[in-house]
Amino acid sequence: MSRILVIGDHCHLNEAIAAALTAFNLPLECCPEHADALARLRMQSFAAVITSCDSEVEADLALLAEMRGVQPELKCIVLARSSTPDDVIAALRAHVFACYTPPFSAGEIARVAFYAATDGEGKDDIQILSAKPGWLSVRVNCRMVTAERLMTFERELSALLPEHRRREMMQALREIIMNSMEHGAGFNPDQTIEVIAICTARSLVFYVRDPGSGFDREHLKHAAIGNPPDNPAAHILEREKAGMRPGGYGLLVASGTVDELIFNEIGNEVLLIKYLPAMAADGA
Amino acid sequence: MSRILIIGDHCNLSSEIGTALNALELPLEYAAGHADALKRLRMRSFGVVVTNCDSAVEEDLALLAEMREVRPGLKCIVLARQSTPDEVIKALRARVFACFSPPFDAEEIAHMAHYAASDSAWRDDIQVLSAKPGWVSVRVNCRLITAERLMTFAKELSMRLPENTRQEMMQALREILLNAMEHGAAFNPEQVVEVTAIRTARSFVFYVHDPGAGFRRELLTHAAVANPDDDPTAHLTLREEAGLRPGGYGLLLAQGTVDELIYSEIGNEVLLIKYLDGGNSAEPAHTT
Numbered sequence: 063m064s065r066i067l068v069i070g071d072h073c074h075l076n077e078a079i080a081a082a083l084t085a086f087n088l089p090l091e092c093c094p095e096h097a098d099a100l101a102r103l104r105m106q107s108f109a110a111v112i113t114s115c116d117s118e119v120e121a122d123l124a125l126l127a128e129m130r131g132v133q134p135e136l137k138c139i140v141l142a143r144s145s146t147p148d149d150v151i152a153a154l155r156a157h158v159f160a161c162y163t164p165p166f167s168a169g170e171i172a173r174v175a176f177y178a179a180t181d182g183e184g185k186d187d188i189q190i191l192s193a194k195p196g197w198l199s200v201r202v203n204c205r206m207v208t209a210e211r212l213m214t215f216e217r218e219l220s221a222l223l224p225e226h227r228r229r230e231m232m233q234a235l236r237e238i239i240m241n242s243m244e245h246g247a248g249f250n251p252d253q254t255i256e257v258i259a260i261c262t263a264r265s266l267v268f269y270v271r272d273p274g275s276g277f278d279r280e281h282l283k284h285a286a287i288g289n290p291p292d293n294p295a296a297h298i299l300e301r302e303k304a305g306m307r308p309g310g311y312g313l314l315v316a317s318g319t320v321d322e323l324i325f326n327e328i329g330n331e332v333l334l335i336k337y338l339p340a341m342a343a344d345g346a
Numbered sequence: 347m348s349r350i351l352i353i354g355d356h357c358n359l360s361s362e363i364g365t366a367l368n369a370l371e372l373p374l375e376y377a378a379g380h381a382d383a384l385k386r387l388r389m390r391s392f393g394v395v396v397t398n399c400d401s402a403v404e405e406d407l408a409l410l411a412e413m414r415e416v417r418p419g420l421k422c423i424v425l426a427r428q429s430t431p432d433e434v435i436k437a438l439r440a441r442v443f444a445c446f447s448p449p450f451d452a453e454e455i456a457h458m459a460h461y462a463a464s465d466s467a468w469r470d471d472i473q474v475l476s477a478k479p480g481w482v483s484v485r486v487n488c489r490l491i492t493a494e495r496l497m498t499f500a501k502e503l504s505m506r507l508p509e510n511t512r513q514e515m516m517q518a519l520r521e522i523l524l525n526a527m528e529h530g531a532a533f534n535p536e537q538v539v540e541v542t543a544i545r546t547a548r549s550f551v552f553y554v555h556d557p558g559a560g561f562r563r564e565l566l567t568h569a570a571v572a573n574p575d576d577d578p579t580a581h582l583t584l585r586e587e588a589g590l591r592p593g594g595y596g597l598l599l600a601q602g603t604v605d606e607l608i609y610s611e612i613g614n615e616v617l618l619i620k621y622l623d624g625g626n627s628a629e630p631a632h633t634t
Contacts, residue, residue, distance in 0.1 A: 192610040197617075199610060260617055262606040267551070267617070322546040327478040333544055333551070337621075 064109025064179045066090040069099050075115045075141070075166050082172030088179055096125050103132045110159065110178040115141040115166060119149035123156050137178040139171065147195035150218045154190055154200070160214040163221065174214065177207045183251070188212060191256070199258040204247040204272075209239050216259060220266060223338065230319035231266055231336045237312040238270050238323075238332055246272025246330055268334040276328030287313040348393025348463045350374040353383050359399045359425070359450050366456030372463055380409050387416045394443070394462040399425040399450060403433035407440050419469075421462040423455065431479035431545075434502045438474050438484070444498040447505065458498070461491045467535065472496060475540070483542040488531035488556075493523050500543060504550065507622070514603035515550055515620045521596040522554050522607075522616055530556025530614055552618040560612030571597040 066088055070076050076092060083090050091108075093099050099111065111129060113122040119142045126138045137159040142149070145163045153161045160174045187208040192199040198219060202208050213236055220228045239257065247253035258269040282288035283300045290296060297310045317323045322335040350372055354360045360376065367374050375392075377383035383395065395413060397406040403426045410422045421443040426433075429447045437445045444458045462468070471492040475483040482503060486492050497520055504512045523541065531537035537557045544551040566572040568590055573580045581594045601607045606619040 192612060192615065194611040196608060197610050197615075199615070260608060262608055262617075262619060264605065264621065265549070265619065267619075269553075321548065324480060324544060324546055326481045326483060327476040331476065331481075331483075333481075333546075335546060335549065335551075337548065 064089075065107065066175055066179055067099060067102060067108045067111045068092045069095065069111065070114030070116065073115055075168060076112075078168035079112060079172050079175070082168050083175060086172065086176045088176060096121075096128075099125070100128060100132065103129055103136070108133065108136065110137040110139060110175055112139045112171065112175055113141050115143070115164075117142055119145050119153055119161070123152055123158070126156060126158065137181075139175055139178060141166065141171070145218045145221060147219055150215055151190075151193045151195070151198065154188065154193065154198075154215055157186075157188075160211050161218050162214060163218060174210060177210065181207055188215075189254075196261050197258070198260075199256070201254045201256050203251050204243040204249050204253045204255060205251045206240075206243070206249065209236070209243055212239065212257065219259060220261065223266065227266075227336060227338065231268075231334070234316035234320045234323070234334055234336075235268050235270075237316040238268070238334060241312050242270050242272035242274075242330075242332075245277065246274030264338050266336045266338060269331070270334075271331045274330050276326075276330040278329070282313075285310045285313055287317065349391065350394045350396065350459050350463055351377055351383060351386060351392040352396045353377045353379065354398030354400070357399055359452060359455075360396075362452035363396060363456050363459070366453050367459060370456065370460050372460060380405075380412075383409070384412060384416065387413055387420070392417065392420065394421045394423065394459055396423045396455065396459055397425050399448075400427055402426055403429050403437060403445070407433075407436055407442070410440060410442065421465075421468065423459055423462060425450065425455065429502045429505060431503055434499055435474075435477040435479070435482065438472065438477065438482075438499055441469060441472075443468065444495050445502050446498060447502060458494065461494065465491055468492070468495075471535075472499075473538075480545045481542070483540065485538045485540050487535050488527040488533050488537045488539055489535045490524075490527070490533060493520070493527055496523065496541065503543060504545070507550065511550075511620060511622065515552075515618075518600040518604045518607070518618055518620075519552050519554075521600040522552070522618060525596055526554050526556035526558075526614075526616070529561065530558030548622050550620045550622065553615070554618075555615045558614050560610070560614040562613070566597075569594045569597050571601060 066083060068076050068080055068090055072094060080090060080092060091102060093102055119140060122140045122142060129136050140153055140158050140161045142163050150161060159178045162171060187203040187205060189201045191201055202212055216235060217232055220231060242255045243249055253273045255270060255272045260267040284297055284304060284306055286297050288297060301310055320334045321337045325332050350367060352360050352364055352374060364374060375386060377386050403424060406424045406426060413420050424437055424442050424445045426447050434445060443462045446455055471487045473485045475485055486496055500519060501516055504515060526539045527533055540555040542553040567584050568581055568588060570581050585594055604618045605621045609616050
């Protein structure tokens with residue numbers, strides 16, 4: 063298990079993250095600031111660094127470049143006071159492992175740090191096809207941890223949305239990405255899905271394409287969305303018969319939380335739209 | 347130039363199309379109905395058939411299957427009383443050359459028939475990637491005629507939109523499609539553009555992806571969309587200096603007729619959205 067370096071030992075969040083990481087039995091060290099972090103990296107090996115929660119993304123990326131001069135494979139979880147779409151794109155391009163701004167969840171950050179520390183791959187799991195504020199297009203490998211990583215960036219990119227709309231959209235997107243990776247690629251890390259996120263003045267549009275052969279909605283008996291109106295729990299029995307884990311609510315949840323959810327003919331491409339109230343077009 | 351067969355010699359539209367084709371000096375014949383059309387096809391060679399304007403798409407497609415038994419390379423321009431998205435998709439899959447429903451424009455149909463009669467490399471120009479009512483994805487070769495053909499299907503697929511909305515959307519799509527083919531592929535017929543049209547309850551979304559290296563908006567000095575606020579005709583001088591044809595209004599026009607027009611980072615992908623509720627997109631959905 064590789065070691066984690068947590069920068070900024072004076073804040074409560076870092077204490078909470080450190081406590082959660084300790085619960086995962088992860089070896090870690092805390093250091094107060096950037097110079098000390100560099101000094102420690104020169105002295106011993108770390109797999110991941112978590113930056114200070116009161117820093118700027120730009121400063122963190124500059125630090126990351128320095129740190130990778132010492133340890134090239136270092137993974138970095140960026141915590142920052144705030145982020146702009148340009149910052150998030152720069153972080154993606156810099157192969158940051160995950161990115162968070164307030165409100166922080168120490169448990170979630172620790173969980174992603176655990177992935178970072180235990181994951182031998184990851185550096186090329188998120189490939190940027192096109193990125194500018196308002197339009198992000200990526201190709202990602204079909205791994206659960208990559209989906210989790212991607213969601214941290216998508217959340218940041220939609221940070222300008224009202225909180226409840228952002229939560230709904232992210233919930234739907236997460237379900238769709240997980241479905242694509244699971245049912246479209248069997249979580250095969252050699253396969254990829256494409257995700258395009260577009261924020262316009264009045265809508266947030268997500269498009270996901272997986273490499274699978276799609277599905278027939280009539281055959282979705284194991285999913286809640288395929289239940290007949292008079293038997294809203296029919297899928298539970300179907301899943302039990304098929305020996306599947308409890309669940310199957312993904313598509314139903316997704317379709318309930320966005321304004322439009324539409325699949326292509328074979329079912330391996332999906333478009334999600336959330337309409338926004340009139341707002342500035344300076345875009346997420 | 348191959349011969350054209352027009353089915354339905356009793357209707358005004360057929361006569362008007364015939365007159366327009368005569369003006370283009372195209373050889374043509376009229377057939378009284380389906381059986382007569384089949385008989386004529388057995389007797390001599392035709393390159394193009396224009397179906398009867400008061401038929402149904404389904405009948406026309408059944409007839410086309412029969413006609414292609416006789417003349418496998420036959421091109422067909424379907425005219426029909428009306429069309430549904432399902433029918434338009436079937437027509438696309440059946441490699442119909444173009445599809446029209448009322449209001450008909452005899453000149454436009456004659457021009458399309460002229461293209462069809464003189465074009466030999468069309469059959470695989472529109473490849474259906476995915477098609478169901480509400481979501482059609484195609485890959486099209488970068489030829490002007492293919493763009494015009496595709497527009498006839500796009501028009502039919504958006505038939506249920508209010509007329510002004512449809513016209514605006516089609517105008518924008520045409521500009522973007524031609525831009526993609528011209529600037530993204532220099533109308534190279536070996537290259538392809540991908541077009542996806544998605545109709546949801548409250549919006550119409552088009553996505554166009556060309557194979558080019560994109561463009562930088564700052565360098566678009568030859569296009570009206572980049573003119574400084576205080577000089578709305580600056581691009582005209584620049585086009586003249588560069589020896590370009592007059593124009594450059596495509597993007598400006600497209601931008602003005604849809605609700606959203608957004609390019610990817612490098613500029614070879616573009617998304618167009620037209621909201622169907624007049625822009626109150628966060629309001630509850632209306633029926634479709």
